Amino acid sequence: MPASPDLLFRALADPTRRTLFERLCLDGEQTVGGLTSGAGISQPAVSKHLAVLKQAGLVLDRHEGRQTHYRAQQRALAPLVDWTGRMAPFWEARFDDLEDLLKRMDQ
Amino acid sequence: MPASPDLLFRALADPTRRTLFERLCLDGEQTVGGLTSGAGISQPAVSKHLAVLKQAGLVLDRHEGRQTHYRAQQRALAPLVDWTGRMAPFWEARFDDLEDLLKRMDQ
């Protein structure tokens, strides 16, 4: 059950939140503490942002002892790609086999 | 000069504004009056939303007599597509020749 474009756009609209997601995408899994350092905001603020991203399906969390590890779920961007394809028809052809791609990724 | 992903995400985060953009994408050019009918909000609200979309480069306006016609500028979505490609590397290949595509569209 993919998240709605609305949830995705809202989750990614905030620059701080987008930066967190980018860090998870580019640098891989991180703990809350790791993400807080360098974020320029307090740990509770980071936790709240992560909750929003999780709600949108953009991140997954994994509890290990007293720390929580978050990682990006890039597949959650699919509705965004799809929406873009619908709005800009000249790009649509490129996404034709998106379904296939996602299916192949499931293994 | 393409708009920043930040401007785009913020502009598209609001559902009403996204609906306006979708109407322009799918049904083509519209006047403010046309867009207001069926939007469920007042004309000034529509005008403000259009101003935000215009600021983000997502729409263009054309004055004709006393009415203003707006149309979607789908190319403005390019930074979004690009950003998605950077965050989800397994999609990147599809956007490799985005530059070429946009160049070809310029004629």
Place this chain on the structure above:
DNA sequence: CACATCCATAACTCAATGGTTATGAGAATT
């Protein structure tokens, strides 16, 4: 057991924003 650490939630504050009504500028109509 006592204590420290990691994280999430609660309670609050303040700024941003999406909506409204009122108004005015500019263009068509009579």
Place this chain on the structure above:
DNA sequence: AATTCTCATAACCATTGAGTTATGGATGTG
């Protein structure tokens, strides 16, 4: 010239939301 129509802007209001500090639960550590 007076009026009507279309749209944008101003002024205002209510809500949302991103940040803060305080706190507590759960898990390690001495």
